[in-house]
Amino acid sequence: MRTRVTDMFGIEFPIFAFSHCRDVVAAVSRAGGMGVLGALYFTPEELEMELKWIDDHVDGRPYGVDVVMPASYAGADLGVDSxxxxxxxxxxxxxxxxxxxxxxxxxxxxxxxxxxxxxxxxxxLGWTDATARPQVEVALRHPIALLANALGPPPADIVELAHAHGVKVAALASTPRHAVKQAEVGVDVVVAQGTEAGGHTGEISTMVLIPQVVDAVDVPVLAAGGIGDGRQMAAGMALGAEGVWTGSIWLTVEEADTPEMAKRRIxxxxxxxxxxxxxxxxxxxxxxxxxxxxxxxxxxxxxxxxxxxxxxxxxxxxxxxxxxxxxxxATFPAGQIIGTMNQVKPARDVVFGMVEQYVEAMERLERLTRD
Amino acid sequence: MRTRVTDMFGIEFPIFAFSHCRDVVAAVSRAGGMGVLGALYFTPEELEMELKWIDDHVDGRPYGVDVVMPASYAGADLGVDSxxxxxxxxxxxxxxxxxxxxxxxxxxxxxxxxxxxxxxxxxxLGWTDATARPQVEVALRHPIALLANALGPPPADIVELAHAHGVKVAALASTPRHAVKQAEVGVDVVVAQGTEAGGHTGEISTMVLIPQVVDAVDVPVLAAGGIGDGRQMAAGMALGAEGVWTGSIWLTVEEADTPEMAKRRIxxxxxxxxxxxxxxxxxxxxxxxxxxxxxxxxxxxxxxxxxxxxxxxxxxxxxxxxxxxxxxxATFPAGQIIGTMNQVKPARDVVFGMVEQYVEAMERLERLTRD
Incomplete structure (x- = not known):
């Protein structure tokens, strides 16, 4: 399977796995997808340790880091740096x-x-410019392939800094207008995320959002929100995306450090x-x-x-x-896809299962069109 | 394009168009899809006239009627018939x-x-059993191919009555549990409708819902909610649906009798x-x-x-x-897809445009997989 995104990162499958768990990140990257570590909960010192661990366990495959630099938040104008x-x-x-x-x-x-x-x-946490920047500095000292920003367009100087380190930049968009702003500051990939996604999310559904974003920007788009199996991956690609961004489905894989109580409820x-x-x-x-x-x-x-x-x-x-x-x-982010998650499997099996089901979906579609 | 649904109705494209406007219904059926008239706003006498008009203008192509028989409503237990x-x-x-x-x-x-x-x-309106049944009786006097129910499983005797007239029955489901109940009362087609749809709708998005419904029932499933172009149609089919059910996109076609003010706002x-x-x-x-x-x-x-x-x-x-x-x-049902509707076209062009874009999406997907 080949898209601008697989070419950009040299990955086998355009499957991005967002997770706060380093084991999941490394396992997905080793399986041919791309793990992206959510840095939010880590101090710079902790993040340094997590990334060091990933470097040692990812077999040289590309991986990414996700930070949260909200475009707006209370106190942004207080002029306080520390x-x-x-x-x-x-x-x-x-x-x-x-x-x-x-x-x-x-x-x-x-x-x-x-x-x-x-x-x-x-x-x-990493929810302000002042707390997210040190995370970015730590991340750029590691051989990461992608820096993603979860809330709004990343600051232009961060995009430049990442590019100067040879690191691609992605941002999550929940409207076509967001996506255009992100393309303007130079992001390399837009993650168009529908309302069904877990965590911070907009109002427009994935089905409606993806084609609008694909039409609005020239950079490749990843489909996010409600993507859990190969049929949903095929649907995302049918909508014009060049890959998928997944999150909730990694909460219940074998490697995940999700608290047992949360795993059971999901x-x-x-x-x-x-x-x-x-x-x-x-x-x-x-x-x-x-x-x-x-x-x-x-x-x-x-x-x-x-x-x-x-x-x-x-x-x-x-x-x-x-x-x-x-x-x-107990409060935790979870997308609507949790309704279909009822088995604990290794991350590798989830990646391969998704690819297999994607191929089956494509074969089924080709038969419909031929007949 | 061939699915169990195109076979069931002898239609060229598995595109269902829900509309309260008879002109739209007839135009879509003539173009090779299947128009479905929403009966809600009509008295039995008016419905008779509308269906007579469609019979005279549909060139013998199949069409359907949609009624609203809610499984629950205030007064259902009053024992009042008239x-x-x-x-x-x-x-x-x-x-x-x-x-x-x-x-x-x-x-x-x-x-x-x-x-x-x-x-x-x-x-x-037709929002109770007492008001919807006379509509069903009128509809079954016409050569309709499909009777659809918009809220919950249709009463079992209505399903039997329709089948006795050689008419297939569909019902709209917003959860897999609804779909199973509908299959149990004998519906021939389940319309799995995501939250992004206009009108009465559930909470689960189309992307998440369709595979769950497809896995839960044996009858063919139509994808509804957020379906407006051929990429979304291809996505619905990738998710396992055998056709699509559309609504909002017909509000702004040339034939639609939508009030001008509403058309402009959409x-x-x-x-x-x-x-x-x-x-x-x-x-x-x-x-x-x-x-x-x-x-x-x-x-x-x-x-x-x-x-x-x-x-x-x-x-x-x-x-x-x-x-x-x-x-x-001004209050009217509208799905999220209205964000992409900004041109007035004849219904026939919308059908053909959707099919053309579907084919393009399929070709693009096949290239991705081949590479």
Missing amino acids: PQDLVARLQGMIPEGHRKFVDDLLAAHDVPPLGEESDAGRVL LEATSRDTVRSRSWTGKPARLLKNEWTDAWESAESPGTLPMPLQFMLISDALRRIGRSDAAEL | PQDLVARLQGMIPEGHRKFVDDLLAAHDVPPLGEESDAGRVL LEATSRDTVRSRSWTGKPARLLKNEWTDAWESAESPGTLPMPLQFMLISDALRRIGRSDAAEL
């Missing part, structure tokens, strides 16, 4: 009523406190068990629907805060929930 | 606060009253200008997003009523808005 100062300023912007709502919700579900384990340095869920919600980061993201997402939609909800304040508000709460038995509040 | 008695009983179930909300909304937009033109007999709209809302019928339906849909989501909204009360409540209001200049309140 993450520590930024955190202090932003903490002051969180209303007491919001803190009380979260505390009450956790109390109602008997979630124990954290004790001394709170780590204020983590509450921003394996049991149907495609109706997700919801687009601002309750995680302040920007709409598709999450597993549960008592957490319901609470933020309830009459008692104070409403969510803008990025990055919402995650700052809930960061400790998420950690407390993760260590408790309150599975009904 | 539409008149049912209307009287149901009117009493509409709270005064809701009537006031609608009146105030229209007053705020300077929408004039109707005068003597209110027609209480229309407020139910041609201008982007794919982000729709919203899934209960404000039309009480069940979630994708509508053009405007001040009407916003009002029902506002803090002042009394919330929507269950089907068929919501439409009874707003029926006169919709007519008043349609005759006024309050375009900002």
